[in-house]
Amino acid sequence: VMAVPSQRSDDFLYALGCCLNHLGGSPKIVVTDNLKASVVRADRYEPEINRIMEDFANHHGFVVVPTRVRKPRDKAAVENEVKIAYRRIYAKLRDRTFFSLEQVNAAFAEKALEHNQTRMQQKEYCRQEKFLAEERPLLKELPREAFEVKYYACLTVSVNNCVYLARDKHYYSVPYHYIGEKAEIIYTRALVRIFVRGECVATHRRSLKPGYTTEKDHMGSSHNFYRNRSPEFYIKEASKRSQCLTELFRLFFDKSEVPGIQYRRCDGLLSLQRKTDPVVFERVCRYALDNGIYTYQSIKKIIDTRVYLLNMSADEIPKGSNNIKHGNIRGREYYAG
Incomplete structure (x- = not known):
C-alpha cells in the first residue's frame, strides 16, 4: 500500500x-x-x-x-x-x-x-x-536492470533535417536524406532514438534545454559549409582563385572585430569570381585594393561599368572588354591633379 x-x-x-x-x-x-x-x-x-x-x-x-x-x-x-x-x-x-x-x-x-x-x-x-x-x-526473478520508462512520438523530419521534440523544445538531427519522411521517436530520461521505416537512424543524448543537438555526419553539404565557415576558411578558398582576392579577404577580417559579418560579403565575391573572367576579376580586385574599395556592391559596379579599364594601355585591355575611347573620358590623373 x-x-x-x-x-x-x-x-x-x-x-x-x-x-x-x-x-x-x-x-x-x-x-x-x-x-x-x-x-x-x-x-x-x-x-x-x-x-x-x-x-x-x-x-x-x-x-x-x-x-x-x-x-x-x-x-x-x-x-x-x-x-x-x-x-x-x-x-x-x-x-x-x-x-x-x-x-x-x-x-x-x-x-x-x-x-x-x-x-x-x-x-x-x-x-x-x-x-x-x-x-x-x-514468482519469477526480477530483472537485474531497473525499468526505464519509454516515451513515443511520431514526427516528420523537417527541411533542416531535424525532428522537434515539443516536450523539451529541442531539435535533434537526422541524416539529411530522410528529410520529409515520418520518423518514430522513442526517448527515455537519458536517450533519444529516432527510427525511420523501422531502422534506427540516429541516437542522441536527451537534452531538457531548448536548442539543437546535431551531428556533423547528418548534415548536407550546404549545412556543413555554414558550420565550417571561419576567416581561415575564406582566405584559403580565395587563395585557390586569386592573389588579389586573398589580400581583399585579409583586409576584410583585419578591419572587422566580428568576422561573422564579413562572411556574406566573402560569399558574394566568391560567387562573383566564378561568373567573371579570371583576368578581369584579378584586375578589378587590384583596382579595388589600390582605391580602398572594400564592399561587394562597389566591386560588382566596377565590373559592370568597366572603370578598371580607364588607365590601361591597349595591350593591357583584355579581349572582349568592349573598351570605348572618346574625349569625355579624362582618366584618373586628371582628377588626381
Whole structure:
C-alpha cells in the first residue's frame, strides 16, 4: 500500500515497480483496473494496453489482463483487500497530519507490515507466513536492470533535417536524406532514438534545454559549409582563385572585430569570381585594393561599368572588354591633379 501524486503512467508504474520489489519477484499475470495508465481502450474481449504499461510488462515478464468493465467479480479479492486496507491502515492514520508523501508512505508501510503479521481469523498463520510458504516460490526473478520508462512520438523530419521534440523544445538531427519522411521517436530520461521505416537512424543524448543537438555526419553539404565557415576558411578558398582576392579577404577580417559579418560579403565575391573572367576579376580586385574599395556592391559596379579599364594601355585591355575611347573620358590623373 503506497501513496503517489497521481494516476499518470509514471506514478502508476513506479508504484507497481515498488510492489514487485517488495514481493521479491514477478507473477505470470497482473490484473489491473481500466485506468488510462494501464488500458488505452477497454474491450470485453481484446482490450488495448497502454504502450508504456506493455513495455513494463515485457521487461518484468508478465501478462496484463485488465478486468471487464463493471464486473467487480473479476477482481473480488482485490476489492476485499481495498476494504481491509481502509479499515486496518487508513482508518488508524486518519487523525494524523502528514507533510510529505514520504511520511505518508512510511506510516503506510508500518501499518501494512502490522496487518500482514497479524494472525488471520480461524487460521493458524498470518498473511506474511502464507505468502512466504506458498506464493513467494512461484514468482519469477526480477530483472537485474531497473525499468526505464519509454516515451513515443511520431514526427516528420523537417527541411533542416531535424525532428522537434515539443516536450523539451529541442531539435535533434537526422541524416539529411530522410528529410520529409515520418520518423518514430522513442526517448527515455537519458536517450533519444529516432527510427525511420523501422531502422534506427540516429541516437542522441536527451537534452531538457531548448536548442539543437546535431551531428556533423547528418548534415548536407550546404549545412556543413555554414558550420565550417571561419576567416581561415575564406582566405584559403580565395587563395585557390586569386592573389588579389586573398589580400581583399585579409583586409576584410583585419578591419572587422566580428568576422561573422564579413562572411556574406566573402560569399558574394566568391560567387562573383566564378561568373567573371579570371583576368578581369584579378584586375578589378587590384583596382579595388589600390582605391580602398572594400564592399561587394562597389566591386560588382566596377565590373559592370568597366572603370578598371580607364588607365590601361591597349595591350593591357583584355579581349572582349568592349573598351570605348572618346574625349569625355579624362582618366584618373586628371582628377588626381
